[in-house]
Structure formats: C-alpha cells, structure tokens
Amino acid sequence: xxxxxxxxxxxxxxxxxAVSGGADSMVLLTQVTQEVGPKQVIAAHFNHQLRPESxxxxxxxxxxxxxxxVKFVTAAWSVADQPxxxxxxAARHARYAFLAEVAAQYRAQAVLTAHHQDDEIExxxxxxxxxxxxxxxxxxxxxxxxxKDIELWRPFLxxxxxxxxxxxxxxxxxxxxxxxxxxxxxxRNLLRHEVLPVLKQINPQVGEHVNRFAAELTAxxxxxxxxxxxxxxxxxxxxxxxxxxxxxxxxxxxxxLLLKTQLQRWVPGISVxxxxxxxxxxxxxxRGNLAFDVGGGQQIAVSYRHLRLQTPTATVLPxxxxxxxxxxxxGNRELGLFRQPPAQARVLAxxxxxxxxxxxxxxxxxxxxxxxxxxxxxxxxxxxxxWSTPARQGLFLAQADHILGGEGIDSxxxxxxxxxxxxxxxxxxxxxxxxxxGKENR
Numbered sequence: 001x002x003x004x005x006x007x008x009x010x011x012x013x014x015x016x017x018a019v020s021g022g023a024d025s026m027v028l029l030t031q032v033t034q035e036v037g038p039k040q041v042i043a044a045h046f047n048h049q050l051r052p053e054s055x056x057x058x059x060x061x062x063x064x065x066x067x068x069x070v071k072f073v074t075a076a077w078s079v080a081d082q083p084x085x086x087x088x089x090a091a092r093h094a095r096y097a098f099l100a101e102v103a104a105q106y107r108a109q110a111v112l113t114a115h116h117q118d119d120e121i122e123x124x125x126x127x128x129x130x131x132x133x134x135x136x137x138x139x140x141x142x143x144x145x146x147x148k149d150i151e152l153w154r155p156f157l158x159x160x161x162x163x164x165x166x167x168x169x170x171x172x173x174x175x176x177x178x179x180x181x182x183x184x185x186x187x188r189n190l191l192r193h194e195v196l197p198v199l200k201q202i203n204p205q206v207g208e209h210v211n212r213f214a215a216e217l218t219a220x221x222x223x224x225x226x227x228x229x230x231x232x233x234x235x236x237x238x239x240x241x242x243x244x245x246x247x248x249x250x251x252x253x254x255x256x257l258l259l260k261t262q263l264q265r266w267v268p269g270i271s272v273x274x275x276x277x278x279x280x281x282x283x284x285x286x287r288g289n290l291a292f293d294v295g296g297g298q299q300i301a302v303s304y305r306h307l308r309l310q311t312p313t314a315t316v317l318p319x320x321x322x323x324x325x326x327x328x329x330x331g332n333r334e335l336g337l338f339r340q341p342p343a344q345a346r347v348l349a350x351x352x353x354x355x356x357x358x359x360x361x362x363x364x365x366x367x368x369x370x371x372x373x374x375x376x377x378x379x380x381x382x383x384x385x386x387w388s389t390p391a392r393q394g395l396f397l398a399q400a401d402h403i404l405g406g407e408g409i410d411s412x413x414x415x416x417x418x419x420x421x422x423x424x425x426x427x428x429x430x431x432x433x434x435x436x437x438g439k440e441n442r
Contacts, residue, residue, distance in 0.1 A: 004031050008143060008153045013109035016042045016102050021057035023168045023175040024114035026064060028156060030173055032112060038069035044102045046095045047076040057176045064174060073102050093384055100374045103150045110151040115140050117207040118161040122191045124210055135221060139214035148375035160207050228261050242307040244282055255279060266309045267294045296393030318360030327430060334430040345428040351397050351405020352417050352424055358398045368403040369415040378403050397427060
C-alpha cells in the first residue's frame with residue numbers, strides 16, 4: 001500500500017486521529033496505525049451528546065482502538081455548553097478545541113481528520129452557493145496550522161467516499177452510521193444526496209477534477225497575492241495612504257480585488273457592502289472628498305484618487321506601563337494598571353500580567369494562550385466569539401505579540417500563569433470628571 005502520510009513528512013512524534021465512528025475515520029485510524037505503529041497513534045473521540053446513539057458510537061471507537069492497540073481519549077460536550085442556535089458551528093469549535101488539547105497533552109505533531117474527496121466537492125459547491133468568495137473556493141486544504149505548534153492533516157482528500165466504504169467492507173472494519181447525515185433539510189446533506197450523484201453521473205471523474213481545481217486555485221491565489229502585495233506597496237504613500245491613480249484605469253474587478261486586500265488590512269472584518277461603496281467612490285471622484293465610516297471611530301477617506309485611513313487622534317498608542325497603581329495620560333484619557341479596581345474608575349479589562357507591559361491596539365500576528373493552554377491567533381479568537389468591528393479596535397495588554405488581556409476578553413478565557421511575579425490586575429480608566437483628582441493622587 002502506498003504511504004498515506006509521506007507528503008506530510010511525519011517526524012516521529014505521535015499523531016492524533018479524530019475518530020467519529022463513521023467509516024471514513026475508522027478507515028483512517030486503521031491505516032495510520034498500520035503505517036506508523038500503534039505507539040505513535042492517539043484515537044480521539046469527541047462525544048457531542050446531540051443524538052441518543054452517541055454513547056454507542058463512542059463505545060465502538062473505544063473497542064476499535066483497543067483492538068488496534070492505540071491510546072483512546074474521549075470527552076463529552078456538556079449539554080449546558082450547547083447553544084440554542086448555531087449548533088453546528090459551536091459543535092465544530094468545541095470538537096477542534098478538544099483535538100488541539102489532546103494533541104498538546106501528548107506532544108503530537110499533528111491532528112488527522114478523515115475529510116475525503118466527496119467532502120471537497122461539497123465544500124467547493126457550498127461555498128460557491130453561499131458566497132462566491134474566490135479564496136473560499138480553494139476548498140479544503142490538505143495541511144494547515146491548527147495551533148502554533150500543531151498541524152492539521154487531511155490525507156484522504158484524493159479518496160472517494162465509495163473507495164473508503166469498499167476498504168472498510170473488504171477489511172471488516174466496524175463503523176456506525178450517523179442517521180442525521182440522510183436529512184436533506186441540511187444544505188450539505190442536500191448537496192451530498194441529490195447534487196453530487198448527478199455530477200458523478202455526468203462525469204465520474206468530477207472528484208479528481210475538483211481536487212485539481214482546488215490545488216490550482218490555491219497556487220494561483222498565492223501568485224496573485226504576491227502581485228497584489230507588490231502593486232499596493234508601490235502605491236503606498238505612507239502607512240495610512242494609498243495613491244489609487246495607478247489603478248484607476250484597471251478593470252473594476254481588478255480594482256475590487258486590490259481594494260479588498262488593502263481595506264481588510266486596515267479594517268479586518270469590513271463588509272462587502274462597504275468595500276463596494278468605497279470602490280464606487282473611487283471611480284466617481286477626481287476631486288473633492290468622500291468619507292466612509294467603518295466603525296471604531298475610523299473612516300476611509302477618498303480624495304483626489306487617494307485612499308486614506310483616518311483614525312481618532314485622541315489616543316496615542318502604544319504606551320509602556322512600567323508600574324502598578326499609577327495613572328498614565330493616553331491622549332484625552334487617563335488609564336492605569338491596578339491590583340484592585342480604583343474607586344469610581346471604569347474597569348476595561350482583567351489580566352494576569354507583570355510590568356512592564358505594552359498597552360496598544362491589535363496588530364497582525366497577535367496571539368493569546370487560552371485557558372486550556374493552547375495558543376490561538378487573536379484574529380481567530382475574535383471570529384470565534386463574533387466580535388464586532390468596533391470591538392476589535394479596543395485596547396490590549398501585550399508583551400511582544402503575546403496578548404495578555406484586553407477589552408472584551410474575560411480573564412477566565414485565558415491561561416492562568418503559575419509564576420509568582422505575574423499578578424491578577426485590572427486595566428482601569430478614570431472618568432473625565434475625575435481626571436484632575438487622579439493627577440493630584442499621583
């Protein structure tokens with residue numbers, strides 16, 4: 001049998017296999033164990049507790065792991081943690097958090113999932129229908145970063161569902177059927193059962209074609225991104241100003257791509273509607289001024305074919321806080337880091353920090369350490385917790401690119417350090433009417 005993991009370059013560390021109990025993941029567990037040996041494999045099963053048969057599925061996975069001689073780890077999703085809406089997204093987030101935690105516990109190189117060729121087709125079609133976003137059309141990637149130190153591998157993307165079922169049958173691999181997968185009220189199930197069979201009837205090679213499409217689109221986007229970066233860099237007058245004149249004669253679709261890239265750098269999370277409005281402004285004005293509010297007190301100004309990010313000037317950041325229990329003037333505000341919340345002050349954030357520490361707004365590359373010990377990019381944390389654009393412009397306490405706390409982050413969500421010099425403290429703001437009193441008490 002050809003090597004399943006050769007292209008992923010395993011380095012001898014353990015790997016975690018995500019096993020739901022379905023045919024795909026049970027075949028993956030079997031083949032990975034055969035390739036790297038049972039001592040290097042951890043079978044991880046997350047019991048979502050969403051269906052009556054979920055406990056039975058966990059038992060099937062546990063028994064298979066025992067037969068293969070691999071370590072079995074499981075956890076259950078507390079019913080109290082399950083939301084009333086957005087259950088699928090929440091379940092996925094909880095599942096991957098569990099997998100990352102297991103991988104960190106066993107110092108694993110990677111987490112492996114059994115996404116296959118049919119999943120790839122469904123994903124491309126689903127994203128086309130839902131958004132048409134070009135980058136999203138690249139589908140499921142065979143390898144990506146799961147956390148700062150752990151990768152996510154998907155070695156079955158070139159294998160069809162039929163192929164995996166045939167393998168399970170030929171090798172008598174037990175598996176369970178998720179009855180909810182047949183419910184066509186769900187969009188993915190509708191694609192799986194009613195659209196995909198038609199595509200395969202038109203051309204049985206549709207899976208291979210979609211794989212090639214996704215791979216070539218990923219490569220094309222990488223090349224295009226380099227050209228976009230080069231063109232924007234050449235047109236950059238300063239950190240907050242772009243000369244749009246070199247792009248004015250380009251097709252609207254090309255301008256839209258350049259504009260989207262630049263605006264998302266300035267204002268992550270900016271809406272498609274706002275991008276379209278600003279593009280229209282660029283095409284309509286040769287003189288005069290237009291301004292578009294993009295949240296957080298920020299504006300995108302269009303003037304004489306120049307594009308400029310305008311931010312509030314009242315706050316001067318970053319600021320280095322060198323001591324506890326002192327007020328520091330930051331623009332038109334007084335802020336400080338305190339061991340106990342000061343009287344009449346507004347608490348902006350709680351964090352475990354030592355001084356000196358930097359007070360600033362977010363930057364590309366920022367990350368934080370979650371309560372379970374895992375690292376996560378700040379941008380991903382904000383997405384997972386549905387932060388609004390204004391909320392993303394708040395203040396954060398940082399050491400280098402490590403976010404220790406900030407506005408909107410509950411200290412319970414972050415890792416609690418054991419070092420004795422790191423203290424629980426609060427970032428507080430003195431009300432304007434009390435600013436003079438704060439100066440007198442310094």
